[in-house]
Amino acid sequence: MTSRGLLLKSFRKVNTQHKTCIGCLATTPSRHVQTGPEPATPRIVTEIPGPKSRQLIKELGKIQNVGAVHFFCDYDVSCGNYLVDVDGNVMLDLFTQISSLPLGYNHPAMIKAVTDPSNLSTFVNRPALGIYPPADWVGRLQAALLSVAPPKMHHVQTMACGACSVEHGMKAMFIKFMTERRGSATLTPEEMSSAKEGQPPGCPNLAVLSFNNSFHGRTMGCLGITHSKYIHKLDLPVPDWPVARFPELKYPLDDHVRENQEEERRCLAMVEELIDTWNRKGLPVAAVAVEPIQGEGGDNMASRDFFQGLRDITNKCGIGLLVDEVQTGCGATGLFWAHEHFRLSDTPDVVTFSKKMLTGGFFSKESFVPKDGFRVFNTWVGDPSKAALLEAVVNVIKGDNLLDRVKVTGQHLLNGLKQMQGKYPGLISKARGLGTHCAIDFKDAASRDKTIAKLRERGVHTGSCGAATLRLRPALILENKHVDIFMESFDRVLANLNK
């Protein structure tokens, strides 16, 4: 068949009614795309990973390390909240690709964005966006990003992934810090030549303060502010920067108000002390980086007062505050950005995003936008095709009032978790979360891991974080009925574990 013939054959009808399974849309009968309805329940037919996954893991193992691979997936037939693996196991997905699917699998609006001919050249021609942006780029930034910008933030820079977003967000803060120090002085020849060599004064000794149990990414700068697991940094010459204590709150919060306030005050005092110490030892702290909820490190939360304290300290010291919303952003907490829950008196200076936003990037205050070109820059600086997908996602979030749904479903989920911890008090504790971004702690890692495995055997896919935490990261389209399916399985697994 000619390539033309193949192509014409391929343009079959796509059903976007979100009601029936798509017919054969593919050039071979084996490729279908499922847009709905999603399955009514999970369905497990093999152990996981099943025989097909195990075979594929073996083959992939000849090409790269597969130590992290759980199982292989059939994304053609995965649908809504349900992930289907290559062995035909249908799982309710409460982890959604490490918290990176805003609308679940094969959402019609995303299919439409990919198949919309007016987006075709956007998917085909990836530009060097910082030099030759496409005609529709300003409109796209407005529709996909500025329309959901954190309060009072009107500047945004896209990037390819979360790590690059944090790296360049930090660069923007270093540049701001040194530009202020330099004041009206012009660059000296020594600054220019030493910068090329990577030596002071052009490349000054500067640090970013971060918190224990933090996670911000796996490139060198990001690893300097990441302190959740040793395996992330083992054997790597990462920056030696100050690490403050992140509050360890006692639960239930209502029973430990005074202790928790004191704990947060101690942590804030440590931040001030570290900034002072490092300034005095000639390694000035140019910025503080923090997650609104520490994800990888164990879903650790702190109060509005703590974050307002960080904002006050950083403002007082004249240094930047980077709020890393790579995992928390895009609505899962019930507000578009998790830090909005803190109602800070002054907005953060840089807010990074990726994962559910589909494109990496960061918002910043105008004063943190470098005055010169080619400083926060690379070949691609993002990808318009990801912004096109994000625009579709943002339209669905708004049109379907998904933030409201997340609030309702999240309340149902958190209530359920609290009920369970009441029922199994020796086993689980600290049910917590905002929206559907929820977690619960186990008495130890072994019981947490066993629970996750047993849940998966029942077709409910969840994730872990921290030392002994189970984390839930569903898509924004989760409904109460899905929570009920999870909670029924959770109850049974815990009951068995408690025997």
Place this chain on the structure above:
Amino acid sequence: MTSRGLLLKSFRKVNTQHKTCIGCLATTPSRHVQTGPEPATPRIVTEIPGPKSRQLIKELGKIQNVGAVHFFCDYDVSCGNYLVDVDGNVMLDLFTQISSLPLGYNHPAMIKAVTDPSNLSTFVNRPALGIYPPADWVGRLQAALLSVAPPKMHHVQTMACGACSVEHGMKAMFIKFMTERRGSATLTPEEMSSAKEGQPPGCPNLAVLSFNNSFHGRTMGCLGITHSKYIHKLDLPVPDWPVARFPELKYPLDDHVRENQEEERRCLAMVEELIDTWNRKGLPVAAVAVEPIQGEGGDNMASRDFFQGLRDITNKCGIGLLVDEVQTGCGATGLFWAHEHFRLSDTPDVVTFSKKMLTGGFFSKESFVPKDGFRVFNTWVGDPSKAALLEAVVNVIKGDNLLDRVKVTGQHLLNGLKQMQGKYPGLISKARGLGTHCAIDFKDAASRDKTIAKLRERGVHTGSCGAATLRLRPALILENKHVDIFMESFDRVLANLNK
């Protein structure tokens, strides 16, 4: 109109014969996609940037820094070797989005990859590839990447962009270095706890040696091995690692054989000396990073002997050799990988790629694949949709024998450049290159910049690098007729400049 109606309307015929302009394929009459034929000649109708570009730059300037933006483009109607800007200027593109388009604009094979229904779920559902890979991932890696792997390299890891590829390539080398040092010893509790803190012994003092005028990316680790322009690192606390001299060869090469050999020997001696010095000062060099042709730093080339010398030294010292092919890879030199020209007695340990490969990533020897999971890892670790596009590109490169075409066109291009430097000896010199990856030096930056501007006024788009170099980075589909168009304009511009 219903969303279903809109979608059906959108599935119009796509002409892939590469002969006629596509008809209205879009939901609005303003969006067309041009697949051919490409224009016969450039056509300039306004100054560049024209009024529409200037207006868009003004609007984008309210959202982010626009210091690097040249002009806005209409990617719907750009076609083949011709880039069209929003003001309707049609330019022969010899810079191709900073060397990142393998097949020019809107190539039918790439349109087919995007519109192929069997790829639909790949574009819609971006997975956490390191944990839940799609069913077709092993096949995709084989078809898109291993089928074009450098000689004797059978392992590959994808990443999102060039910087992440270099960052994780370096991590693989640090891990290999320390794993060998540790030998059969098990990890100590101290190594684990200090790694979390970012302190030795878990996070050891290690360095990567690089060369002056090198460019490897703009994240913190990449900046530690980048030394081309001060603006890349100014104000940033980058790693302080050893920098050796990259050979400065004299041209014409045939007239300076002995001097150039001595220069390369001096540079290699400096590499050995630096490794020794840094080892002795307790900051061991774990790897050497080098570009086969220094791109951003000025298209600086060295001989096979120099690169074989680097391979010999790194092998002798038991450290890794990272060859960064982000700009040189994917065929533009006439071989798929530039370092293949060197016919090294032993393959590099890590070869990084991005740009024209459409996905970032790196090949490595098996011994440089970490033994544990979650070490070279992040949420996305690449993007199957980019691998789908790359598979289409690789098929075209093979099917259309593009490497052979690049050799023929490249010879024509280099001959033309040499003819020009014979005609304008005081103005230009050092015509050089492999395949169509060519460059020529000007007597100073001002005449280089003026030439690029004047060429653009005549509809030929080129790029700059280094201090006074004009670099040519056409797509692999460039033909002799395009070279002739460039060369005629180049001659006229140089003649005027020489007056």
